[in-house]
Amino acid sequence: MNSSSEERSIVSRHDRTNEGRRNMLKMTGTSIAAFSVGMVASGRVAAQQQAKSGNDWDKTFAKSDKVVHKKVIFKNRYGVTLAGDLYQPKSASGRLAAIAVSGPFGAVKEQSSGLYAQTMAERGFVTLAFDPSYTGESSGEPRNVASPDINTEDFSAAVDFLGLQPNVDRNRIGVIGICGYSGMALTAATSDSRIKALATTSMYDMSRSISRSYKDGYTMEQRHQVIDYLSQQRWADAESGRHALGYHEVPFDDSGNIVKGQRVLPETLPADPDPVLRAFFNYYRTPRGFHSRSINSTTAWTATTPMSFFSFPMYANIEMISPRPILLVAGENAHSRYYSEDVYKAASDPKELLIVPDADHVDLYDQMDKIPFDKLTSFFKQHLAEAGSA
DSSP states (O other), X not given: OOSHHHXXXXXXXXXXXXXXXXXXXXXXXXXXXXXXXXXXXXXXXXXXXXXXXXXXXXXXXXXXXXXEEEEEEEEOTTSOEEEEEEEEETTOOSSEEEEEEEOSTTOXXXXXXXXXXXXXXXXXXXXXXXXXXXXTTSOOSSSSOOOHHHHHHHHHHHHHHHHTSTTEEEEEEEEEEETTHHHHHHHHHXXXXXXXXXXXXXXXXXXXXXXXXXXXXXXXXXXXXXXXXXXXXXXXXXXXXXXXXXXXXXXXXXXXXXXXXXOSSOSSOOSSOOHXXXXXXXXXXXXXXOOTXXXXXXXXXXXXXXXXXXHXXXXXXXXXXXXXXXXXXXXXXXXXXXXXXXXXXXXXXXXXXXXXXXXXXXXXXXXXXXXXXXXXXXXXXXXXXXXXXX
16 A cells, blocks of 8 residues: 555545444433443352353354363462363374464454454464453453453463363463453563564554544543543442443544444444444444353443553553564454554564555454464464474
8 A cells, every 4th residue: 555545545434434333322321321330249259150051152253173161260460260162172292382363352252253263263373252351251250341451461461270180381481362352462562572473453442442543533632522521420429339331442423523333343233333433333232243241242340440641651661562562453444454564563573564455443353364373373383383393
């Protein structure tokens, strides 16, 4: 895409997507569904319960006969019990390389991260897809909370768990971050040198997105409006003793007022939706990717979740990852593509940026003909190779 005409086309398309994303958020604000307090509190002992629930298949993708699957739990250093799905190749022997996988933001391990983990296990890796703290079957109260610090720690806790498995070579562990958890994966690698290689797909930087909006679209006045809204929401939560739900990326209407809502996505797709809304809806709200424990499928984050993302930027020390390698994968037509491109510019070598032709952001969640599993496999086999075999 070197010609000026192609560049103008991309800029124009991104501008339209920017407007569409704002419209999507405003649209979902008009489609608020009731969400019971009991449901918010239902995760109190979810991780312990799931460990006892056996290995019934509850994923949005078909079970592979080439891997062994097992539900597991482990703790992060904050004491939160995380729930995961461990996938191991049936045909492999000896001590293997391993990969921890999480994301997208607001998804659960039964969705995209599980598909990635199972597929990479078919290709010879021990893999772990996990629910971040306060979501899915992992523990932590209140529910539906995201944290740039704690969710970064979740990746290191997954490395802890994998490195203790008898068939894993703890010197050959990598991570894959999908969508919003890509930023946490990168941040974890800046301070955890046990992560020997990392890949991101459909990357989002949640601190940047939440605190500055899509394409850094907030004005300074709007940023102040958002933090004032969040600060007042804290008073409301403190007075009620409950954590209200709300948008993690706070939108404004055409009059400049903050739009509030209790669902990430609407119950039904509106007429003539913008492409971003349609893509997310067609994954999270249809049988293709719907899961009852997924925030994006059924509900929203706590309304005050954005506060910590205003306070803490992602991967501030990205140069510390080098000389360990980074692979950034983005769809050619993804509205989020600029995140991967900006990280590529900021990161030190070795680094790779792979743009998948004719793919959008959500295509890389589950479309097997679009997700570059061959490239992911060769990347991790090269950089997680046994000593002396590279």
